[in-house]
Amino acid sequence: MKSAATLTNQWQQELSAAVSAAHEAGVAIRADFGERQVTSRKGRYDIQLRADLVAQRTILRHLSQRFPHYGVVSEEGMQDTWEHSRMTWVVDPLDGTNNFGYGIAHCAVAITLFDAETPVLSVVVDPITGREFTAIAGPSRNRPTRVPTAVGHATVALVTDYSEEGRVTGRRIEDVLSQNCKRVTTMWAPALDLALVSAGALDAMVSRNASLLDVCAGIFLVQTAGGCVLGTDGRPLRLEKSLHRGAVSFVAAGTEELALDLLDLAFSAPGW
CATH class of the missing domain: 3.40.190.80 (D-Maltodextrin-Binding Protein; domain 2)
Known part of the structure; x- marks a missing residue:
């Protein structure tokens, strides 16, 4: 049986890589904030921006260098590889693309790692404000106090x-x-x-x-x-x-x- 410390530390290298990749992507696209450089239209209401592709390339380059044997699923043209690998990165390179293109500061870079069926870490980074949210599998620590809201x-x-x-x-x-x-x-x-x-x-x-x-x-x-x-x-x-x-x-x-x-x-x- 793995100890609590082992469970907490098991995915630290992957978490560090995901955090770095998300922030690197944010830096790479920040100058495009408010610029509607449309590269594709996904139906009537959704679009792909140049920033989506830049963020995706940045993240994939970073993660593949650190973990070359892990699979990747990503939003822009890479969604048919869910079953290819036990370890699978799931990447949304720019959550809130329309907001980003219109200069609305409510968007994010999101990365999750699955071990077979089970998520083991996730990272969400706001590329405009730099806000960072992370989670990792293992014993819960420092959970916020939940005040009931009607x-x-x-x-x-x-x-x-x-x-x-x-x-x-x-x-x-x-x-x-x-x-x-x-x-x-x-x-x-x-x-x-x-x-x-x-x-x-x-x-x-x-x-x-x-x-x-x-x-x-x-x-x-x-x-x-x-x-x-x-x-x-x-x-x-x-x-x-x-x-x-x-x-x-x-x-x-x-x-x-x-x-x-x-x-x-x-x-x-x-x-x-």
Whole structure:
């Protein structure tokens, strides 16, 4: 049996590399903040910027030099390699691309490492402010004290998919949440939203039909910090690599009570 110290230290080299890669990517793209240098359009509502590609190249170069035998899944053209390696980096090089292009400082670089099915670390770095959020598998330390927040006092982030149906349903969910919560934000940067939930800066996030790549780093942050992430069945979400095979819907909150209340509200919206 591995000791607590061994479990904590096992992934430190990988964590250090991921943190360095994320910050390096942030430096590489910072000068493009507010510049809409579109390289591709992903349907009607989503885009790829030059900054996405620059960040991805920077991260992959850094990680491949340190861990050449690890697999990589990344958002820009590298999403068919989930099953190729036991050790798999999952990279969202620029979470909140539209925000970045319009000069809205709500975006992030997100990196997760999976050992087979299990996440072992995650990093979310804000390339504009330099804020850094990290989590690593092992004994929990320095978890923030969770002050219960009533749903009526909660500030909640909402993220849905980019489909037409998703946007319509998202507006219905937002309407229900707005009638019952203090504030609802729709900033379309789920990794950073979840990082803020993990730190207690946001009370919760409701997500419908997300891609695992977009949310795995943030979910791991919330769970490791002692927060609650519930699937649509009302049970704690088991974060596994195989979730990439379908859309991921969940509620993440600082406490289980708030997560359950928000799940009930989201389910009451027509179309969920």
